[in-house]
C-alpha cells in the first residue's frame with residue numbers, strides 16, 4: 168500500500184467542514200476591513216525566496232523543497248506567501264494605480280522541517296498583507312483584526328506578543344551589542360546559537376533550548392537601542408493598541424526567523440499549544456519591495472497557521488455538515504432509473520438524496536439506510552411503480568406514508584425541508 172509522504176497529511180471529509188468554517192470566518196472579517204483576495208502560484212524561482220527570506224535563515228538553509236526543472240532552472244515550493252505577493256505587486260505594478268494594496272491569500276506552504284505535533288511539511292496559512300502604509304496604525308489594524316478573529320473563533324487564551332526589530336539605522340548597533348553579550352555566554356549556549364552568533368545573532372534570542380533561554384534571559388533588549396524614528400513608531404503601535412483595548416505583551420525574545428522584517432514584529436501565542444505556541448506570526452517589512460526590484464514602498468503583514476488554528480478554535484465550529492436528507496431504496500432496474508432522475512432533480516432543489524445503486528435486496532438497503540442514520544427512506548419497487556405511489560418511511564417512528572409519483576420531487580421537497 169502506498170502511504171503519504173512523511174510530514175504531509177490528508178484532511179478528511181469529516182474534518183473539512185471545520186476548516187471551511189474557520190476560513191470563512193477569517194475571510195469575511197478581512198473582507199469587512201477592505202482586504203481583497205490575491206492568488207499566487209505554489210512554485211516560484213528559488214532566487215525569490217533566497218533573496219527575500221535570507222540565505223542565513225533555517226528556511227532557506229535547510230527547509231525548502233527545491234528542484235531543478237527540466238531545463239535546470241531551480242524552482243521551489245513556496246515556504247511562505249509574502250515573497251510571492253511582493254513579487255506580484257512589483258511585476259504587475261499594482262502600486263501604479265494606488266500604492267496601498269490590502270490583500271489576503273490562503274493555501275498550502277511547504278517546509279522540510281522535522282515533523283511533530285502541530286508541525287507539518289505541507290501546512291496551510293492565511294496570509295494578509297498591507298502594502299504602501301508606513302504608519303504603525305497599519306500594524307495595529309492587523310493585530311486588532313487577529314484578536315477579533317480569535318475571539319470570534321472562541322480561542323480564549325490568545326495573546327499578542329510584540330517587539331521591534333528597528334531599522335537599518337539602529338539594528339547594526341544592537342546586533343553588535345548582542346553579539347558581545349552572546350560571546351560572554353558562549354560556553355553555555357548550544358552549538359546552533361554559537362554558529363549563529365556571527366551571522367544572525369538575533370536568532371539566538373528565540374532559541375527554544377531551555378539552557379539557552381536561561382542564558383539569554385538578561386540579554387539586552389533592542390527596544391533600548393532603537394533610533395528616534397523607530398522608537399516613535401513603536402510608541403504609536405503600543406498607544407493605538409491600548410486605545411483599541413487590545414492587550415499585548417512586549418516580548419524582547421521574539422525576533423521572527425526571516426530576514427526581511429523591520430520595526431514591528433508580532434506573534435499571537437496561545438497557552439494551549441505547548442512548544443508550537445505561535446498561531447500567527449507577522450511584522451513589518453519596509454525594505455522588501457525595494458530589495459526585490461520595486462519602488463521604495465513599506466509593507467506589513469501576517470500569516471496565520473491554519474493547522475494550528477483548527478486545533479485550538481472552539482469545538483462548535485463546522486459541526487453542521489450538509490447531510491443527505493433522504494435515502495432512496497430502489498429495487499429493480501426500472502425503479503432505479505426513475506429514482507435516479509428524482510435524485511438528480513432533488514439535488515437541483517437543494518435536497519440531498521442518497522440513492523443506492525447496488526441493486527441489492529430491500530432488506531440489505533434498509534440495513535444500510537439504518538446504519539448511515541437516515542431519518543427518511545423512500546422505498547420504490549415494481550409494486551410502487553404500478554400503483555404510481557412510493558413509500559416514505561420515517562425510520563424513527565416507523566410511520567409510513569404513500570407519496571404519489573406525480574409531483575414526487577415537489578412533494579418530497581416540501582416534506583423534507585419543513
Ligand code: AMP
Pocket residue numbers: 247278280285286287288289290291292424445446447448449470471472473474475
Ligand atoms: P511563519 O511563516 O514562520 O511566520 O509562520 C506563521 C505561522 O504559520 C506560525 O505561527 C505557525 O502557526 C504556522 N506554521 C509555520 N510553520 C509551520 C509548520 N511546519 N506546520 C504547521 N504550521 C506552521
